[in-house]
Amino acid sequence: MNNPLLSVSPLPNYAPQFDLYKEEHYLPAVEQGIKDAHKNIEAIKNNTDAPTFENTIVALETASETLDNVTSLFYNQLSANGTDTLQELAEKIGPMNAAFSNDVLMDAKLFEHVKGVWEQRDHLDLTPEQSMVLDNAYQAFARNGALLDKKGQKRLREISERLSVLGPQFANNATKSAESFEMVLENEEDLAGLPESIKGMAKHMADEKGYNGKWLFTLDFPSVIPFLQYADNRDLREKIWRGFASRGYAPNGEHDYDNRANIMEIVSLRDERAKLLGFETHAHYVLDRRMAETPGNVMDFLNKMKAVYKPAAQKDLKDLQDFAKDFGFTEDLCPWDIAYFSEKLKHKLFDFSDEDLRPYFPLQQVLDGTFEHFSKLFGLSFVEVKDKYPVWHPDVKAYDVQEKETGRFMGTFYADFFPRKGKKQGAWMAPQRSQGLYNGHVERPVISIVCNFTKPTPDKPSLLTHNEVLTLFHEMGHAVHGLLSDVTYQSVAGTSVKWDFVELPSQVQENWCYEPETLAMVSSHHETGEALPQELVDKLVAAKNFMTGWGGLRQTNFGIMDMAWHSTDPAKIKSVEEFEDEVTKDTSLFPRYAGPASCSFSHIFAGGYSAGYYSYKWAEVLDADTFEYFKEKGLYNQDVANSYKTNILSKGGTELPQVLYERFRGRPADENAVLRREGLLEEKKAA
Numbered sequence: 001m002n003n004p005l006l007s008v009s010p011l012p013n014y015a016p017q018f019d020l021y022k023e024e025h026y027l028p029a030v031e032q033g034i035k036d037a038h039k040n041i042e043a044i045k046n047n048t049d050a051p052t053f054e055n056t057i058v059a060l061e062t063a064s065e066t067l068d069n070v071t072s073l074f075y076n077q078l079s080a081n082g083t084d085t086l087q088e089l090a091e092k093i094g095p096m097n098a099a100f101s102n103d104v105l106m107d108a109k110l111f112e113h114v115k116g117v118w119e120q121r122d123h124l125d126l127t128p129e130q131s132m133v134l135d136n137a138y139q140a141f142a143r144n145g146a147l148l149d150k151k152g153q154k155r156l157r158e159i160s161e162r163l164s165v166l167g168p169q170f171a172n173n174a175t176k177s178a179e180s181f182e183m184v185l186e187n188e189e190d191l192a193g194l195p196e197s198i199k200g201m202a203k204h205m206a207d208e209k210g211y212n213g214k215w216l217f218t219l220d221f222p223s224v225i226p227f228l229q230y231a232d233n234r235d236l237r238e239k240i241w242r243g244f245a246s247r248g249y250a251p252n253g254e255h256d257y258d259n260r261a262n263i264m265e266i267v268s269l270r271d272e273r274a275k276l277l278g279f280e281t282h283a284h285y286v287l288d289r290r291m292a293e294t295p296g297n298v299m300d301f302l303n304k305m306k307a308v309y310k311p312a313a314q315k316d317l318k319d320l321q322d323f324a325k326d327f328g329f330t331e332d333l334c335p336w337d338i339a340y341f342s343e344k345l346k347h348k349l350f351d352f353s354d355e356d357l358r359p360y361f362p363l364q365q366v367l368d369g370t371f372e373h374f375s376k377l378f379g380l381s382f383v384e385v386k387d388k389y390p391v392w393h394p395d396v397k398a399y400d401v402q403e404k405e406t407g408r409f410m411g412t413f414y415a416d417f418f419p420r421k422g423k424k425q426g427a428w429m430a431p432q433r434s435q436g437l438y439n440g441h442v443e444r445p446v447i448s449i450v451c452n453f454t455k456p457t458p459d460k461p462s463l464l465t466h467n468e469v470l471t472l473f474h475e476m477g478h479a480v481h482g483l484l485s486d487v488t489y490q491s492v493a494g495t496s497v498k499w500d501f502v503e504l505p506s507q508v509q510e511n512w513c514y515e516p517e518t519l520a521m522v523s524s525h526h527e528t529g530e531a532l533p534q535e536l537v538d539k540l541v542a543a544k545n546f547m548t549g550w551g552g553l554r555q556t557n558f559g560i561m562d563m564a565w566h567s568t569d570p571a572k573i574k575s576v577e578e579f580e581d582e583v584t585k586d587t588s589l590f591p592r593y594a595g596p597a598s599c600s601f602s603h604i605f606a607g608g609y610s611a612g613y614y615s616y617k618w619a620e621v622l623d624a625d626t627f628e629y630f631k632e633k634g635l636y637n638q639d640v641a642n643s644y645k646t647n648i649l650s651k652g653g654t655e656l657p658q659v660l661y662e663r664f665r666g667r668p669a670d671e672n673a674v675l676r677r678e679g680l681l682e683e684k685k686a687a
Helices: 023-045 053-063 065-080 084-105 108-119 128-142 150-179 196-209 221-230 234-245 260-276 282-287 295-326 335-350 354-360 363-378 466-483 504-514 516-522 534-542 548-565 576-583 615-633 638-649 657-665 673-677
Strands: 183-185 215-217 380-384 397-403 409-416 428-433 436-438 441-443 446-450
Touching (some): 053 108, 053 128, 065 084, 196 221, 260 282, 354 466, 354 534, 428 466, 446 466, 548 576, 615 638, 615 673
Parallel strands (some): 409 446
Antiparallel strands (some): 183 215, 397 409, 428 446
16 A cells, blocks of 8 residues: 555655545554564664663654654544544553553563663753653653563553553544434524624534524533523533533433543543552652642642632622522523523623624734734734644644744644534644654654634634633644744654643743733634724723632543542442532532533543643643733733743753743743632732
């Protein structure tokens, strides 16, 4: 087979040839990539020269280049453009990849070479980046069974191969169960309360599906969230809320995508693996290589957050209940009422709605303004190139990214914005190839962001909510972290940092979305071209901290749930439902009315956030403290921006996060910065 996945792309920056890749190419490309990698690793093992950083660590870093490239492309397509065939391939490729990884990391002879370099580390003239790459390589072997006996290695291999299947299965179940839900409305009175833009979108979706003259609502975020916010029909709000809350859950066999058995097997295998490797729990295993270091530190942090957020959330709920009564609502509030009445209360308090902003946020204007923001902040320019790079779907746009002043090429960038069948929910940044050594030279990265924004209709462009603008800035923060990377080795490039540091560059960008200067860049009315009125800007800023207690408790709840799943003996867990109810009873203000959230919690059961969900809130501390610095010196102050770019964004994972952060900020992060930003704590800032 002439397989384009196995040849170096002839395109500029070796960009992927998406127009040539076919589903049948992936499996043979993975098989050949594994063969090539084994051959390269044999050469390292059989080298009779004394082990050195170059002949062992760098050689190992680049040994699986072809395989890494193929699997990166495959898993990105699985998430962004998934089909049943790709899902079936994932169940073959996952174990193959895991087996290869185990072959490498459990190879005693190879480990001796790595260990030989590691033991000399204090006598080698290594840069900080090389020291980190060496330590990461050694720890990868130690944490993946190199120090175990043959029996232990055999069992560890079985566990990792099984987990490589269970993760994609979990994600597929969450996606498929969401796709199986459709709410088709025939009577226009059922749409009461919904903005015209949402009605238009629902009608367009119905027409596309053949439900002519009707309105279709799904569990995609741009559909379900506005329905819960605006629909007057409480029964229908309850129906779609229950559908959303029950993704991956089918206690009565409603569908074939129940994740409860997957959860129990995943946590059991993770716990067994941790104990095999000498750790008390999976949480201890994970946190040993994170900024937080221990489960105790994480729980101390989450409990501190809970102590502030819970009373604030209880006040938010009481305010909603009182407002609902004044509104004439006589029943007890339920979860499907929260978004509805909070939207109405926000309108009463601040005299505006998310829908008031939507006409001012046409996607193209938001995107142009976002690029202008990153130009002002870091001197980047994004140039759309329509015929230079093939894309994986007609919705996808491709860009060259350059330094504005010098014209220096910084990377290839793709943006994929709209929901479609087979596409995972949510939003994410994905390196198709990270910056660093590739094909023998240090090359620039190939980066993509994938979102699920409100789609355009025949008579309207894609109009974003302010929350979607926040999402775009968040994912662009990740993308710019990848694009500004300036390292030698891909394994420590861009977002390849300790997991509880990775959200700083993304979350800090959201802060600019409340600043008048930045809002002016990203907004203009889609029909008149008029600027976002100052009155609306003032209302948006005034409402910024509306329901922050509620939102903060929700995130804390997820963090505590994650830690409980990964620090509890699985043998003591009787059922997913009972366990989740018990561990979240102190951070939940409602009983559970539908499926357990765990059944669709892909972040921790199918993503990289197991024992790490706390990192969103952890990174909020860092991003709030960082933005205070910008606010103090100037939103686009070049001294601060250059320091942030030089000391954090360009460095990737070449040094410890706390070292990089203190070099930028001049001190450790002030833990109270996030609570000050949310208006929940009044005190002086750290010096």
